[in-house]
Amino acid sequence: MNFMMRSGLLLTGAFLTALSACDGESESRTSSAAAAPDPCAIVLASTPAEGGSDPEITRAQTEARAADEPAPALERLGWSYVAAARRTYDNGWYNLAEQTALCLDVKSPGRPEALLLRGHALHSLHRFQEAEPLARKLVAERGLPHDFALLGDVLTDRGRLRGAIGAYQAMLDLKPGMQSYSRAAHMRWLKGDLYGALQLMRLAARAGNPRSGEPVAWTYARVAMLELQAGNAEQALAMADAALEVSPDHAPALLARGHVLLAQGRFADALPPLQRAAALNPLPEYQWALADAFHAADRAAEARGVEARLLERGAAEDPRTFALYLATRRERPEIALRLAERELGTRQDVFTHDALAWALAAAGRADEAWPHVERALAEGTQDARLFYHAGAIAAMIPREEEARQWFGRAAGIGQMLLPGEREELRAAMEELGIRQTESPQARGGDRKAG
Structure with a gap:
């Protein structure tokens, strides 16, 4: 069965240092390669204090140190580092996973297990161009479900959805289950089929074993966000809570719960889960949501504190989202543009085209932004932020009828925007004389997904 498609401010010195470091990243990686230390010495050394107590890593x-044939232990070690990265939201563990794969290749050359581990680490570190040939080699020479998963993940981030669909379908054919259903669901969502995505993600949630912990919590959190977009706010809240029962400190689930509460206008109630999520995960997505929630709750001083930390670390943690944040707040548009342009060199998906369009518009170059708006909308993705940005940029050109169209579509799923973005959307619609009706989410009502 084919599941994939339907039938039929001031910047701190630390911030500037991080930005400069991003500029030199490729050069430093190349220049350091010749003098790279022994990967086995790195991964078999004692782990940092916060991870040293992990029994799987230690074991x-x-x-691996004691074995005549260390490959099986090294493979377990590498995936233990991956699990630590997912648990702690610290990408340093992915660097250790990559080094473990390199060590595994030294000890036992040519093993596909080393290719898969390294490819996964590279993808997680957003080194998509390096990960793709490893994934293609795995698919060509071995063709196991996880090989197709890696290829699909890399191609998705590179904006090559046709190839990703084929990879995920092969994964589904080989091994239906939580991981393949969730990837198929994401592809359905990217292609504009919200209800197909929701059905498949619900199926993924039912296929998961709650004892698996973090992967199941992630799936439940994703169901929550799809339920919210479908207008089922109470079901969304229940799924976020179910995720937190499985993994109480799961940052994506806490973020999802906060988003639902923000959509319902319960700003004060949204603060505790968003504060905990932002404390766990330093990514700009989390910090931005918390800052917006503080503003919505009339706690401006606390919002400014979060924003200061975001300005300091955002470029290093997630340049694309930070570029969106700067452009939305109309701060340092030249920095936003620089970050977005660099990101497009790394990944060419709809969200990176949207980030570049938004940064260009913030820099007063709306005419140049429009081709990237068209690329961002080309797959049919139903995303409120994409629609809002398209409407705002259309209004700048001006293309008033298109602005009306995209503003209307953004308002239809406006519960997915942050409070500050919803306010900006409302003001922009009023300027064009568009009356915005209250959404079911604002009233706390639900509607059924198909």
């Missing part, structure tokens, strides 16, 4: 390190 795998001990076995």
